[in-house]
Structure formats: structure tokens, C-alpha cells
Amino acid sequence: MTARSETGERALVAKRVETGEADTTEIAELTSAAGYEVVETVTQTRTEDPAYGFGEGKVEAIAAAAAGGDTAVVVVDNELGPYQTFNIGNKLPEGVRVVDRFRLILEIFGQRARARKAQLQVELAELRYELPRAEAKASLAKRDERPGFMGLGEYDESRERDIKARISRIREELDRIEQTDQQRREQRRESGFELVALAGYTNAGKSTLLRRLAAELDVDENVDRHPDLDTTAESEDRMFTTLGTTTRRADLGPRDALVTDTVGFISDLPHWLVESFKSTLDSVYLADLVLLIVDASEPLPEMREKLVTCHDTLYERNEAPIVTVLNKADRVEDARLGEKREALSALAPNPVVVSARTGEKVDHLRERIHRELPDFERERLVLPMTENTMSVISWIHDNAHVRDVEYGEQVTIEFEARPDVVARSRSKATDLVAGASA
Numbered sequence: 261m262t263a264r265s266e267t268g269e270r271a272l273v274a275k276r277v278e279t280g281e282a283d284t285t286e287i288a289e290l291t292s293a294a295g296y297e298v299v300e301t302v303t304q305t306r307t308e309d310p311a312y313g314f315g316e317g318k319v320e321a322i323a324a325a326a327a328g329g330d331t332a333v334v335v336v337d338n339e340l341g342p343y344q345t346f347n348i349g350n351k352l353p354e355g356v357r358v359v360d361r362f363r364l365i366l367e368i369f370g371q372r373a374r375a376r377k378a379q380l381q382v383e384l385a386e387l388r389y390e391l392p393r394a395e396a397k398a399s400l401a402k403r404d405e406r407p408g409f410m411g412l413g414e415y416d417e418s419r420e421r422d423i424k425a426r427i428s429r430i431r432e433e434l435d436r437i438e439q440t441d442q443q444r445r446e447q448r449r450e451s452g453f454e455l456v457a458l459a460g461y462t463n464a465g466k467s468t469l470l471r472r473l474a475a476e477l478d479v480d481e482n483v484d485r486h487p488d489l490d491t492t493a494e495s496e497d498r499m500f501t502t503l504g505t506t507t508r509r510a511d512l513g514p515r516d517a518l519v520t521d522t523v524g525f526i527s528d529l530p531h532w533l534v535e536s537f538k539s540t541l542d543s544v545y546l547a548d549l550v551l552l553i554v555d556a557s558e559p560l561p562e563m564r565e566k567l568v569t570c571h572d573t574l575y576e577r578n579e580a581p582i583v584t585v586l587n588k589a590d591r592v593e594d595a596r597l598g599e600k601r602e603a604l605s606a607l608a609p610n611p612v613v614v615s616a617r618t619g620e621k622v623d624h625l626r627e628r629i630h631r632e633l634p635d636f637e638r639e640r641l642v643l644p645m646t647e648n649t650m651s652v653i654s655w656i657h658d659n660a661h662v663r664d665v666e667y668g669e670q671v672t673i674e675f676e677a678r679p680d681v682v683a684r685s686r687s688k689a690t691d692l693v694a695g696a697s698a
């Protein structure tokens with residue numbers, strides 16, 4: 261992973277673990293995804309210090325390291341309480357910011373959110389991050405009668421009220437957007453579409469797979485278009501390339517399915533952050549089928565951890581069946597892939613193996629999707645010729661897979677469709693017959 265510098269700013273990454281060795285791979289990736297260049301990494305193994313998180317000496321070492329280079333920001337992988345943030349900030353050289361894991365993720369989201377819904381969700385998450393901090397400041401200023409400590413007491417109280425008011429306004433607007441989304445989902449189902457959602461850890465290859473599965477056409481009004489989603493552009497090897505939702509019509513033979521790509525999951529996200537993205541995640545929770553995409557080129561323990569994270573995120577609300585897709589098969593030897601499959605069989609039973617990049621086995625995935633969705637029924641209807649016949653035929657064309665139509669004195673139409681579509685076609689046919697004999 262190369263460090264990328266879009267802001268041109270340099271970052272020092274710090275992480276504390278209770279036991280063992282701190283792994284900074286992911287936080288370093290997140291830091292470069294936010295546009296910083298990671299110039300230094302500091303780790304510590306110890307229990308949490310209430311004042312600093314790290315030990316005070318370690319914070320001084322961080323401060324010294326930050327003073328050396330032109331470090332703009334210290335990224336701490338641990339969640340920092342308001343006082344800890346304040347205390348660390350006090351030790352750092354003038355102008356160096358402290359950012360914890362969640363603040364960093366919010367920065368990335370803030371940079372990438374384009375659609376109104378995504379922007380609102382990011383703002384909601386930011387406010388929910390800030391609220392306990394504003395509350396802490398306000399109550400501390402009151403209790404200690406030390407207005408001015410960490411801010412101004414009265415200012416903090418009104419800030420707290422403002423945050424709460426803004427949160428409820430955003431929630432209302434998101435509720436309205438959710439209702440519209442829900443109506444759209446229902447309309448799509450009524451028009452005979454099956455809704456398939458792509459879920460998975462960030463960088464697993466969801467957007468790449470969407471391009472493989474789906475026709476060119478975007479059908480979502482809610483598009484959060486990133487260069488990543490142009491068919492000409494390559495996906496980027498970094499986290500959170502996609503934030504909004506993009507829906508495209510997939511080519512599944514007789515089926516009309518809409519596949520939705522959306523924000524990736526990540527571990528250790530607090531509940532409020534996941535909740536803030538509820539309207540985006542609804543496209544996953546309320547789908548007819550979920551494809552859970554896993555990067556099979558990663559070491560087994562990471563695959564396992566990420567699968568668990570994905571299941572945790574899906575667990576509470578998902579109702580649709582889940583098919584696990586082991587992606588990036590082009591980067592793994594067959595024998596190794598078999599071992600991984602076996603080792604993960606409890607978490608990912610009967611997975612489909614594909615390479616979204618080369619297109620290998622994507623046809624198998626199409627067949628599997630077709631099989632997992634509710635069965636199609638075959639029907640043959642004989643319709644009398646009336647002035648309404650053509651509109652019924654065109655309705656059937658729109659909602660079913662028509663195999664044959666013969667026009668004579670009557671029209672014979674043969675098709676396959678979901679059971680509810682077949683039932684509605686029959687009742688439309690009955691109406692025609694009744695109309696013709698009236």
C-alpha cells in the first residue's frame with residue numbers, strides 16, 4: 261500500500277493495544293484513504309491511561325516525533341474521550357491536530373459524500389460524535405465553575421442545544437428520504453425486478469463485481485457517483501471508494517434483477533456510526549438477496565475477522581438470504597483457495613468463487629443468483645382479442661420473461677415469471693375474458 265498524499269499533509273499514526281503487538285496496517289490505510297501521507301508510526305502495549313489513553317511518556321515521545329517532521333495530524337486508532345483528545349492536543353506542538361479512528365472515518369466520508377442522502381448521513385454521524393463531547397464540556401464547565409476550561413461554559417450549553425436540534429432536523433429529512441426509497445423499492449418489485457445487494461468489507465471488490473454483473477445503465481437517482489463507478493475507470497485499491505448507493509440492471513438471463521452497490525463495512529465501528537448510515541444500508545437490509553463479497557487473497561485470519569464484522573453488521577436487520585462470494589480468485593492458487601473455503605465453511609457455507617477483475621466464474625455467480633431467488637413459474641394464457649388485450653400483453657412483456665406469442669383470432673402467450681406476476685397475469689386475463697363476453 262503506497263502512502264497517498266492528496267491534502268499534502270503528513271500524519272503520524274499511533275495505536276495502543278492492551279496486550280500483544282499493535283497492528284497498524286488498517287489505520288495506516290485509512291489515513292492514506294483520507295489523503296494524508298503516513299510518515300511515522302508509534303505503538304504501545306499497555307492498559308488505558310484515563311488522562312491520555314497512552315502513557316504520558318509515550319505522548320511526549322509522539323509530540324517529539326511530531327515536532328521533528330512537519331506533521332499536521334496525529335491519528336490515534338483508539339477511540340479517545342473528549343478529555344484525552346484535549347490533553348494529548350495540549351502536549352503536541354502548536355497547530356498539530358489529534359484525530360481518533362472515528363473522526364478519521366468521518367473525514368473520509370465527508371470528502372466522498374456527494375449525494376444529499378450521504379451528506380446528511382455524514383453530518384448526522386459527525387453531530388453524534390460531537391454531542392457527548394459538547395455535553396462533557398458543558399457539564400465540566402458548570403461543575404468546576406471553570407468556564408473557559410476547554411471552552412466557554414455558556415457557549416458549550418447552547419452548542420449542545422444546537423447539535424440536538426440539528427440532529428432531529430436531519431433525522432426528519434432522512435426519514436422522508438427513506439420513505440421515498442421504500443416506495444421506489446416497492447415499485448421496482450411490482451415491476452417484476454428482484455433486488456440484489458452487494459455487501460462486504462471495504463475494498464473487497466463490490467464495485468468491480470457490479471460492473472461485471474450489470475449492464476451499463478445506472479437506474480438509481482440516488483447515485484453517489486465516483487470515478488470508480490464509470491466503466492472506463494479502474495477501481496481504486498483503497499478503502500471507502502464507494503459511499504452512496506448505485507443500482508444497475510443486471511443481466512441474469514430470464515430474470516430482471518437490480519443490483520445495488522453500496523458502502524463497505526469496517527471493523528470496530530461504534531453503533532451510532534453504523535446507525536447513521538442506516539438509510540444507505542437499507543438497500544442491503546431490505547434486498548431479496550445479499551451477496552457478501554470477501555477478498556479471498558487475504559490471509560485466512562483476516563478473512564475470518566472481516567466475515568465476522570460483516571455478519572455483525574448484517575445480523576440485526578438483514579432478512580434476505582446471504583450468498584458468500586469469494587472474490588479475487590485470480591490472486592490465489594486453487595489448492596490454497598480450497599483450504600480457505602474449507603476453513604471458513606462455518607462462516608461462509610457453500611460460497612461462490614469468482615474473480616471480478618478477470619470475469620472468471622462470474623457466470624456461475626449469475627446462475628447461483630438465479631437459483632437463490634424465488635422460483636419462476638411457467639404459464640400459458642389464451643387471451644381474447646379486445647381493445648385491452650394489447651395492454652395486457654405489454655404488461656406481461658414488462659413483468660415476465662416471454663417465451664412465445666402467437667396472434668390469431670386469439671392471442672396465446674407463454675412466459676415465465678415470479679409467482680405473484682403469474683397470478684396477476686391470470687387475473688388480468690380473466691378480466692379480458694369477462695370484458696369480451698359482456
Ligand SMILES: Nc1nc2c(ncn2[C@@H]2O[C@H](COP(=O)(O)OP(=O)(O)OP(=O)(O)O)[C@@H](O)[C@H]2O)c(=O)[nH]1
Nearest residue numbers: 463464465466467468495500501502524588616617
Ligand atoms: N486481483 C483482483 N483485484 C480485484 C478484484 N476485484 C476487485 N479488485 C481490486 O480491488 C480493489 C477494490 O475494488 P473495489 O471494487 O473498489 O472494492 P469495493 O468493495 O467496492 O470497495 P469500497 O467501495 O471501498 O467498499 C480495486 O483495486 C480492484 O481493482 C479481483 O477479482 N481480482
Ligand SMILES: [Mg+2]
Nearest residue numbers: 466467501502
Ligand atoms: Mg466500492
